[in-house]
Amino acid sequence: MTIDRLNRFVFQGNEQIELTGKEFDLLSFLASNKGKVFTKKQIYTQVWAEEYAFDDSNIMSFISKLRKKIEPDPEHPFYILTVRGVGYRFNREA
Numbered sequence: 001m002t003i004d005r006l007n008r009f010v011f012q013g014n015e016q017i018e019l020t021g022k023e024f025d026l027l028s029f030l031a032s033n034k035g036k037v038f039t040k041k042q043i044y045t046q047v048w049a050e051e052y053a054f055d056d057s058n059i060m061s062f063i064s065k066l067r068k069k070i071e072p073d074p075e076h077p078f079y080i081l082t083v084r085g086v087g088y089r090f091n092r093e094a
Contacts (some may be wrong), residue, residue, distance in 0.1 A: 001070060001079065001094065003027065003028060003031055005028055006085065008021075008024050010024065010027065012070065013061055018069070019066070019069060019070050022047065022048075023062065023065065023066050023069070024060055025047050025064055026047050026063075026066060027070065027080075029046055029047050030043075030088065030090040031079075031090050032089070033089075034089075034094065035089060035090070035091075035092030036090075037083045037086055037087055037088070037089045038087045038088060038089065039087040040056050040059040040060075040087050041064045041089065043059055043087065043088065044059055046056070046075060059070070063080060063088060066080065067079075078091060078094065079091055079094050
């Protein structure tokens with residue numbers, strides 16, 4: 001996967017992946033911090049730049065939609081990994 005932050009494009013091989021603005025921001029944030037684990041609250045405050053609204057389902061929904069677009073097998077993610085009981089991290093091997 002190639003993330004072009006300047007032009008806000010994501011490519012999987014030669015295929016461009018269409019992302020919404022927030023999906024791109026979320027992916028860019030996680031990918032910029034490979035291997036680092038973030039809580040849902042940390043992700044929300046970094047990506048949405050607002051006070052955390054205690055709505056975990058919003059973050060989970062965005063992660064799910066993003067996985068469906070970027071993961072070869074969304075049921076067994078390679079890029080965005082769940083850290084049970086904590087949050088999410090971007091695979092440092094990606």
